[in-house]
Amino acid sequence: MNALDTYFDNLYALLARTHETQKDAMETAARRIAQCFKDGGMLYTFGTGHGHLLALEIFYRAGGMARVCPILDEKLMLHVSAAGSTLEERKEAWVALLLERYPIKAGDVLISISNSGRNAVPVLLAKEAQQRGAYVIALTSMNHTTAVTSRNSLNLRLFETADLILDNGGVLGDASVSFADGSMVGPTSTAIGAALLQAIVCRVKELSLEEGFEADFFKSSNVDGGDEWNDRLIERYKDMIPGLL
16 A cells, blocks of 8 residues: 555545544534524634635635635735745734724624644634624644644634634644655645535535525536526625625
């Protein structure tokens, strides 16, 4: 068995374990998001570094929910300065700046994403959102975050600021395949995080049909009628979601 097989075996096992251990948390998340939509609230997503990939995972996506607002700033992402983003996510001043642009309020839901759960911005943003009355979901690795200290003035890690924890089950350091020279490669947090989030999306859709409330979902723009369907949703939400138009 080579490293290709090892990585997939690790991922299969982790997906199965996550499905079982996080089923109740996923159900709770879906129901809180469903209630948010019923009440006219917004689902916000946020992550720094590679975490922002998951913040975008359920935004403007074929088969995805329309009332999703990712909290984005280039300096906290990877494409301008990858190394610089690592330093920026430790600066607490970002929280106030982000909340000026993304006015999270009572009744909204925030999914804050950080594998380590230790750096200032995702942690303190979650704390402030909670204080504003939003329901906060942390997507993190409990194995990793419980093995490290915090890097913020409140001395908190992400799971300590959340109403609900989604645990991606990853190992300390995220990489899952070990080699003879002592190195570790093959992170799992993105694959597992995406599976957790998309499963929740599916359950929200199911709940909307079971309970009869409106929850808008995008179609693929690459199928017939998709552009027309999506244009209607973009017009509806363009003033609520920066970057949608």
